[in-house]
Amino acid sequence: MISREEFYDAQGKAKDYLARAGIVITPEETKNIEVADFGLNELESIGLELVVYVNTDRVCAKELVLFPKQTCPEHRHPPVEGEPGKEETFRCRWGQVYLYIPGEPAADPKGVPPSGREDTYTVWHEVVLNPGDQYTLSPNTLHWFQAGDDGAVVSEFSTRSRDESDIFTDPEIRRTPEVG
Amino acid sequence: MISREEFYDAQGKAKDYLARAGIVITPEETKNIEVADFGLNELESIGLELVVYVNTDRVCAKELVLFPKQTCPEHRHPPVEGEPGKEETFRCRWGQVYLYIPGEPAADPKGVPPSGREDTYTVWHEVVLNPGDQYTLSPNTLHWFQAGDDGAVVSEFSTRSRDESDIFTDPEIRRTPEVG
Numbered sequence: 001m002i003s004r005e006e007f008y009d010a011q012g013k014a015k016d017y018l019a020r021a022g023i024v025i026t027p028e029e030t031k032n033i034e035v036a037d038f039g040l041n042e043l044e045s046i047g048l049e050l051v052v053y054v055n056t057d058r059v060c061a062k063e064l065v066l067f068p069k070q071t072c073p074e075h076r077h078p079p080v081e082g083e084p085g086k087e088e089t090f091r092c093r094w095g096q097v098y099l100y101i102p103g104e105p106a107a108d109p110k111g112v113p114p115s116g117r118e119d120t121y122t123v124w125h126e127v128v129l130n131p132g133d134q135y136t137l138s139p140n141t142l143h144w145f146q147a148g149d150d151g152a153v154v155s156e157f158s159t160r161s162r163d164e165s166d167i168f169t170d171p172e173i174r175r176t177p178e179v180g
Numbered sequence: 181m182i183s184r185e186e187f188y189d190a191q192g193k194a195k196d197y198l199a200r201a202g203i204v205i206t207p208e209e210t211k212n213i214e215v216a217d218f219g220l221n222e223l224e225s226i227g228l229e230l231v232v233y234v235n236t237d238r239v240c241a242k243e244l245v246l247f248p249k250q251t252c253p254e255h256r257h258p259p260v261e262g263e264p265g266k267e268e269t270f271r272c273r274w275g276q277v278y279l280y281i282p283g284e285p286a287a288d289p290k291g292v293p294p295s296g297r298e299d300t301y302t303v304w305h306e307v308v309l310n311p312g313d314q315y316t317l318s319p320n321t322l323h324w325f326q327a328g329d330d331g332a333v334v335s336e337f338s339t340r341s342r343d344e345s346d347i348f349t350d351p352e353i354r355r356t357p358e359v360g
Binding site for chain 2: 021022023024025026029053054056058059060061087089091093131132133134136155157158159
């Protein structure tokens, strides 16, 4: 659980990154920037800041902000209620992001798994996304991603988000946000 | 059918508008910018420039560029093959766009329907979208939109796009692109 101060600080920084990417959000959206620490209280290394534009039964669109070297931990989106899992496209808008998926492992990966949790990062095929680059993930595919040295802003286009159904490799992770 | 010159000119201008909005696209995407004149050969007043990022069975995301006062003509997305029609969210990124949908007509609308085709613009409830503003349309809802004086860049997040199924109010419209 992160502190209130850390939460507001992360929101403020996320807003600055979005501005650098030329992305305009409303005052209401700014107030509602989600800060996900995945229940680990190591936000600087493991976390994600999100602006959810729309999330209906059929379609979801968000902006994701990653601070420098911040990691979204390994997870997958399983089938739910007879629907295939979430399908998502990540499009880098600003900065650089290293995306890891199943396949031939990178010989010299740019990403570094969070210290002490290396065992919970199991897929190592590397896709480097610079601004304008994108990658579409099939449902139920294990993946994790990490920003480069400057951080990153990434648009996510997907089917409905059901964060509570995500399956993380690290058993200590709790996706539901909690703030102190 | 627009001329080759007009097509390349529109692509070049669309790229400039995207750059003004801070949106990076790849050289491949630049080459593939779609120029829709709706078969009317009045591109300056009726048309749309599109970059399609992704369009799978489930999800579609695009950037739409509208030149100053350019109009996307009135249409709706009907149910297809047992699926409800396309659901779409328009989010203004740059400039200003006037969106018209069913409901109480605007007393003094900002948008002006293309000259000589006024009869094919039948919904007049006005939603003005400035950067950061968005609107989600239910499937099969009649709508049309027009950029303000500076043009507009609009992100569209939707279910699968099947342009060939769209139903336009103006019977002269042909959605399939043709270039001379």
